[in-house]
Amino acid sequence: MKSCVWQQASNATDITLDQAHAALEAAAKKAQEIQTKMDIAIVDAGGNLKAFARMDGAWLGSIDIAIKKAKTARYFDMPTGEIGKLSQPGKPLYQIEVSNGGLISFPGGVPIKNAQGTVIGAIGVSGSTVENDHTVADAGANAAQSGGGRGVTGKQ
Amino acid sequence: MKSCVWQQASNATDITLDQAHAALEAAAKKAQEIQTKMDIAIVDAGGNLKAFARMDGAWLGSIDIAIKKAKTARYFDMPTGEIGKLSQPGKPLYQIEVSNGGLISFPGGVPIKNAQGTVIGAIGVSGSTVENDHTVADAGANAAQSGGGRGVTGKQ
Amino acid sequence: MKSCVWQQASNATDITLDQAHAALEAAAKKAQEIQTKMDIAIVDAGGNLKAFARMDGAWLGSIDIAIKKAKTARYFDMPTGEIGKLSQPGKPLYQIEVSNGGLISFPGGVPIKNAQGTVIGAIGVSGSTVENDHTVADAGANAAQSGGGRGVTGKQ
Amino acid sequence: MKSCVWQQASNATDITLDQAHAALEAAAKKAQEIQTKMDIAIVDAGGNLKAFARMDGAWLGSIDIAIKKAKTARYFDMPTGEIGKLSQPGKPLYQIEVSNGGLISFPGGVPIKNAQGTVIGAIGVSGSTVENDHTVADAGANAAQSGGGRGVTGKQ
Numbered sequence: 001m002k003s004c005v006w007q008q009a010s011n012a013t014d015i016t017l018d019q020a021h022a023a024l025e026a027a028a029k030k031a032q033e034i035q036t037k038m039d040i041a042i043v044d045a046g047g048n049l050k051a052f053a054r055m056d057g058a059w060l061g062s063i064d065i066a067i068k069k070a071k072t073a074r075y076f077d078m079p080t081g082e083i084g085k086l087s088q089p090g091k092p093l094y095q096i097e098v099s100n101g102g103l104i105s106f107p108g109g110v111p112i113k114n115a116q117g118t119v120i121g122a123i124g125v126s127g128s129t130v131e132n133d134h135t136v137a138d139a140g141a142n143a144a145q146s147g148g149g150r151g152v153t154g155k156q
Numbered sequence: 157m158k159s160c161v162w163q164q165a166s167n168a169t170d171i172t173l174d175q176a177h178a179a180l181e182a183a184a185k186k187a188q189e190i191q192t193k194m195d196i197a198i199v200d201a202g203g204n205l206k207a208f209a210r211m212d213g214a215w216l217g218s219i220d221i222a223i224k225k226a227k228t229a230r231y232f233d234m235p236t237g238e239i240g241k242l243s244q245p246g247k248p249l250y251q252i253e254v255s256n257g258g259l260i261s262f263p264g265g266v267p268i269k270n271a272q273g274t275v276i277g278a279i280g281v282s283g284s285t286v287e288n289d290h291t292v293a294d295a296g297a298n299a300a301q302s303g304g305g306r307g308v309t310g311k312q
Numbered sequence: 313m314k315s316c317v318w319q320q321a322s323n324a325t326d327i328t329l330d331q332a333h334a335a336l337e338a339a340a341k342k343a344q345e346i347q348t349k350m351d352i353a354i355v356d357a358g359g360n361l362k363a364f365a366r367m368d369g370a371w372l373g374s375i376d377i378a379i380k381k382a383k384t385a386r387y388f389d390m391p392t393g394e395i396g397k398l399s400q401p402g403k404p405l406y407q408i409e410v411s412n413g414g415l416i417s418f419p420g421g422v423p424i425k426n427a428q429g430t431v432i433g434a435i436g437v438s439g440s441t442v443e444n445d446h447t448v449a450d451a452g453a454n455a456a457q458s459g460g461g462r463g464v465t466g467k468q
Numbered sequence: 469m470k471s472c473v474w475q476q477a478s479n480a481t482d483i484t485l486d487q488a489h490a491a492l493e494a495a496a497k498k499a500q501e502i503q504t505k506m507d508i509a510i511v512d513a514g515g516n517l518k519a520f521a522r523m524d525g526a527w528l529g530s531i532d533i534a535i536k537k538a539k540t541a542r543y544f545d546m547p548t549g550e551i552g553k554l555s556q557p558g559k560p561l562y563q564i565e566v567s568n569g570g571l572i573s574f575p576g577g578v579p580i581k582n583a584q585g586t587v588i589g590a591i592g593v594s595g596s597t598v599e600n601d602h603t604v605a606d607a608g609a610n611a612a613q614s615g616g617g618r619g620v621t622g623k624q
Contacts (some may be wrong), residue, residue: 046358
């Protein structure tokens with residue numbers, strides 16, 4: 001019984017690589033549907049990089065932006081675009097972007113939650129318009145809960 | 157006699173760890189009263205980190221912001237929000253945030269003064285709205301003067 | 313029952329502020345016993361700063377070293393001195409210190425484990441000889457398991 | 469005819485995401501065979517991050533090291549360990565590690581070549597002994613040529 005509890009514990013508080021790959025695949029699939037090429041980054045509950053993929057032809061400058069979007073979404077447990085609304089000139093969080101080694105405050109970063117609603121990581125997407133970036137990130141975040149990704153481990 | 161003078165000087169111009177902990181505790185208590193979770197940083201008269209605490213569940217992105225708010229408040233001996241008024245587009249200190257390895261110019265950083273009015277350090281708080289951040293920082297700064305904190309040293 | 317499970321989950325995978333303060337207090341107490349003045353940093357399971365205290369008179373240069381020691385210990389789940397043995401000229405990990413924004417590979421950083429042996433964070437201590445630093449870090453790491461620290465929250 | 473030539477050129481000189489995933493999967497499979505947990509990074513011909521995966525339980529400190537190993541291997545088109553032989557005290561490349569924002573000069577980084585022998589990217593692996601890291605990186609580099617990876621795109 002106890003091992004069951006601890007296994008749940010592990011799953012509950014941090015994203016697994018299988019979940020991260022499920023998010024990457026769903027995001028890339030959505031990116032193709034809307035005919036875009038994206039950089040996609042996944043960070044864990046601690047804000048540390050867990051998985052990353054740059055689709056062929058996607059912007060080089062979006063590598064860093066995708067990673068920073070994922071970190072920003074986890075750092076404040078909200079979509080990155082929400083922060084951007086507050087960081088405009090004259091708004092409460094003006095210039096927050098210079099903190100944490102550089103934040104990205106426009107859409108494309110989304111927290112990843114488990115079935116219980118606990119934040120277990122985040123996804124950041126960059127490579128198109130911010131609307132498209134957000135759409136793709138959202139698709140990835142939703143898929144992460146299923147955790148059915150074909151991982152790099154070769155196991156189903 | 158001379159050494160006595162200098163010892164007083166030292167006590168007078170720099171925050172002690174007991175004072176820093178008094179500020180941390182008062183700030184955390186206020187944070188709980190207003191039902192928020194905060195990152196709280198204290199810097200000394202030299203602008204160097206003296207004490208820090210991240211309440212359970214507080215934002216990861218607020219670690220750096222709390223520390224930067226404390227430094228900013230001491231670097232210019234004024235509440236951080238005052239700087240923000242001057243750093244808007246078209247204002248005299250536009251883009252000052254990129255200096256000093258990154259400043260935070262919205263509310264939540266407050267200088268800490270001793271009973272004589274000398275600045276001995278500063279407190280930075282991040283984790284909620286800037287109004288809440290400032291309220292919590294203010295509670296901490298006021299408590300630091302008393303210096304009655306139960307320190308990490310185990311002494312009362 | 314479920315809430316109990318999840319509470320355990322939370323405790324099991326990441327250090328709490330109470331545990332961090334228990335570590336800080338035990339470390340500071342040990343530092344006083346051996347007549348040293350230390351900078352003491354605690355990071356969580358994600359390597360993010362959780363708590364920090366600089367004893368009065370402790371080195372300013374040890375702020376960054378204590379934090380980097382704690383991060384290094386968590387980044388590789390071993391005491392920092394173990395890495396230093398492998399990073400000497402001619403050894404397998406020569407110059408590893410330039411990675412991760414700067415590692416510290418001499419003693420004074422120790423992982424913090426819970427009762428089940430899971431790493432939940434780490435402590436880094438700097439301010440004296442590396443032997444003293446390690447002794448103080450070890451005292452802190454051992455105390456963190458108890459979690460009985462008087463936190464900044466004002467609760468016992 | 470000309471456009472055909474250039475299309476071949478493009479395919480020939482830069483790694484595709486399918487190839488990168490073939491490398492990631494083969495590397496992770498080898499990591500499991502030798503019972504290790506690895507951070508695995510792939511960079512393209514420009515030295516820019518293409519794909520990344522951190523196996524569950526792998527070291528947090530190896531995120532940056534795996535990426536830096538991959539970059540180092542591509543920056544100089546040789547296994548990272550070769551550079552380490554030349555960067556020891558008294559040797560020709562002493563302290564080269566501080567360049568390029570930080571290089572890693574111990575084993576675990578290997579260039580990835582196509583069937584014609586052209587370098588199209590590199591793989592960096594970190595998480596165990598440098599011998600194991602190199603073994604896993606080598607397995608990944610060899611698999612990249614096949615390019616048969618099940619990509620994040622959902623296509624075979």
